[in-house]
Amino acid sequence: MPTYEYRGQLISISDADSEYKGYFEAASAHRLVVKKCSDCGLLRGEPGPGCPWCTSLAWEWQEVSGKGIIYSYQIVAHTVIPSFRDWAPFPIVLVELDEQRGQPDPGDGLRITANLVDADMEPEREENVAIGKRVEVVFFDGEDGFSLPQFRLTGEVPENEVWTHQA
Amino acid sequence: MVASNLRDKYCIVGVGETEYSRGSGRTTRALGAEAIRNAMNDAGLKPQDIDGMLSYHGGDSTPSTAIQYDLGLRPNFYMDCSGGGSSTEALVGLAMGAIEAGMADTVAIFRSMNGYSQIRIGGTGVRAAAPISGPDLMKRPYGLISAVQNFAFTFTRHMMEYGVTSEDLAHIKVAHSNHASNNPKALMKQRVSVEDVLNSRWIIRPCAHLLDCCLETDNATCVIVTSAERARDLKQKPVYIMGVQGRGTKPGGDFHYQHGPITRVAGHYIAPRVFDLAGVTHDDVDVTGCYDAFTYTVLLQFEDYGWCEKGEGKDYVRSGTINLGGRRPNNTSGGHLCEGYTHGMNMVIENVRQLRGTVDDYCPLAAEGIHTHDYSEGHCRQVRDAEISMNMGWGTPAVGSSLIMRR
Numbered sequence: 001m002p003t004y005e006y007r008g009q010l011i012s013i014s015d016a017d018s019e020y021k022g023y024f025e026a027a028s029a030h031r032l033v034v035k036k037c038s039d040c041g042l043l044r045g046e047p048g049p050g051c052p053w054c055t056s057l058a059w060e061w062q063e064v065s066g067k068g069i070i071y072s073y074q075i076v077a078h079t080v081i082p083s084f085r086d087w088a089p090f091p092i093v094l095v096e097l098d099e100q101r102g103q104p105d106p107g108d109g110l111r112i113t114a115n116l117v118d119a120d121m122e123p124e125r126e127e128n129v130a131i132g133k134r135v136e137v138v139f140f141d142g143e144d145g146f147s148l149p150q151f152r153l154t155g156e157v158p159e160n161e162v163w164t165h166q167a
Numbered sequence: 168m169v170a171s172n173l174r175d176k177y178c179i180v181g182v183g184e185t186e187y188s189r190g191s192g193r194t195t196r197a198l199g200a201e202a203i204r205n206a207m208n209d210a211g212l213k214p215q216d217i218d219g220m221l222s223y224h225g226g227d228s229t230p231s232t233a234i235q236y237d238l239g240l241r242p243n244f245y246m247d248c249s250g251g252g253s254s255t256e257a258l259v260g261l262a263m264g265a266i267e268a269g270m271a272d273t274v275a276i277f278r279s280m281n282g283y284s285q286i287r288i289g290g291t292g293v294r295a296a297a298p299i300s301g302p303d304l305m306k307r308p309y310g311l312i313s314a315v316q317n318f319a320f321t322f323t324r325h326m327m328e329y330g331v332t333s334e335d336l337a338h339i340k341v342a343h344s345n346h347a348s349n350n351p352k353a354l355m356k357q358r359v360s361v362e363d364v365l366n367s368r369w370i371i372r373p374c375a376h377l378l379d380c381c382l383e384t385d386n387a388t389c390v391i392v393t394s395a396e397r398a399r400d401l402k403q404k405p406v407y408i409m410g411v412q413g414r415g416t417k418p419g420g421d422f423h424y425q426h427g428p429i430t431r432v433a434g435h436y437i438a439p440r441v442f443d444l445a446g447v448t449h450d451d452v453d454v455t456g457c458y459d460a461f462t463y464t465v466l467l468q469f470e471d472y473g474w475c476e477k478g479e480g481k482d483y484v485r486s487g488t489i490n491l492g493g494r495r496p497n498n499t500s501g502g503h504l505c506e507g508y509t510h511g512m513n514m515v516i517e518n519v520r521q522l523r524g525t526v527d528d529y530c531p532l533a534a535e536g537i538h539t540h541d542y543s544e545g546h547c548r549q550v551r552d553a554e555i556s557m558n559m560g561w562g563t564p565a566v567g568s569s570l571i572m573r574r
């Protein structure tokens with residue numbers, strides 16, 4: 001069972017982990033993947049074993065563009081994880097990928113949690129975090145082949161007006 | 168509306184708790200035994216009368232089969248369920264089911280935890296030290312571990328969609344703190360102002376200051392369920408269970424944020440069912456217990472249980488409705504924000520006492536049901552003529568429970 005250390009936390013990905021092992025193997029190759037149903041063809045943002053729309057248990061990994069928007073966010077002012085204290089305040093974003101947005105139901109999307117990072121893989125400044133801003137995946141390469149998908153701002157013009165809590 | 172054929176057939180006949188503290192200096196076994204014993208004494212029940220036990224835990228409690236020894240009980244039925252917030256109401260329903268099935272006659276439901284001094288709910292210590300695997304791989308590597316963080320994407324998105332401000336949320340804490348100032352048991356009895364909340368340090372921007380968060384607490388709590396028939400012979404005025412739902416979910420469960428709207432919580436699905444079972448409407452309810460792990464959980468549930476329109480929760484919590492003296496006071500004990508965090512049971516206990524008319528406030532004759540209804544600091548918290556109560560338990564945005572009771 002491969003075990004990694006990242007920011008002082010132990011990460012343990014079992015060989016039998018049929019949900020997340022392939023996700024992190026792809027990340028090590030700098031590919032962002034989601035599961036695609038082999039029967040109905042729909043993608044799902046959470047890499048579970050079954051298709052939420054047709055119950056099929058047949059799936060394959062599908063690479064996605066890694067581009068999307070910030071759908072929601074949180075700025076962690078106080079962290080309970082000691083090894084994250086030097087990062088605080090830092091942003092965690094819920095990214096909605098461009099693929100399959102609003103499908104099959106209007107409120108659906110492929111949504112992935114990550115930190116919003118800058119060019120140096122450090123936390124993006126709080127004043128730059130806003131719902132609706134365009135982002136793209138980047139990969140943080142740790143030791144022993146562990147890579148973590150992260151997102152950074154692209155600077156592209158957002159489709160809709162952006163929202164932030166700051167005045 | 169079609170009321171359930173089990174409506175009013177079962178009652179809560181005993182309630183009990185330990186002290187709410189930050190450092191009990193005792194085991195969850197000792198706490199659990201005390202809470203159950205207090206509830207038995209409250210009901211006037213002897214060990215041989217309790218033949219069912221139910222509890223919920225997150226790997227942080229003591230099993231029923233240990234505590235049965237400590238009180239000389241011999242359950243014909245017990246289950247120790249995995250669960251947190253919103254389990255209390257669900258287990259009240261399961262107790263009814265167990266009695267209805269003939270598995271037991273009288274069931275003690277308990278929750279025991281050293282939620283401050285041992286396994287902290289906030290994600291520190293033991294929980295943060297465990298290696299990361301499974302679904303946590305998508306969260307903890309990013310520094311996302313605590314309960315408020317797990318809910319924060321829903322909260323922030325709701326702020327964006329409906330223009331909720333920190334000041335709106337602060338009104339919930341202010342109301343609950345006013346209530347707690349009339350509760351001798353409350354961990355935090357001090358009344359706070361909107362400014363106090365806004366000036367407390369940030370935990371998660373933009374949705375949670377420190378005073379928007381509940382109080383991690385050491386405590387145990389217990390309620391006892393039996394049939395209305397048996398309840399008639401017991402010490403207290405029975406409190407009748409009109410309808411119960413739990414734990415109900417929204418689409419996606421743990422991965423609910425993959426589906427929209429992420430600002431909708433499980434109460435949206437639970438509300439019509441529980442009101443139908445109870446055969447009552449919102450207008451019939453005199454007092455509510457709305458799970459306040461954070462101020463935001465209260466606001467979201469008020470909206471999705473239909474106390475106001477979606478997006479109008481911010482006005483509802485400012486309207487005075489939820490304050491003592493208002494139309495429908497909420498969390499009159501101070502709830503999780505002020506009395507102490509119990510994973511929901513203290514709000515059910517409080518409503519049982521409200522319906523009995525014997526809330527344990529500072530009124531000298533409270534135990535006899537004589538109250539001043541002076542809601543200023545250090546006085547009364549008994550709701551005048553409380554007939555029907557409703558609890559709204561919260562597990563996550565995707566999980567909730569509800570319980571409607573009458574006197």
Ligand SMILES: [Zn+2]
Binds near residue numbers: 039
């Ligand atoms: Zn499918």
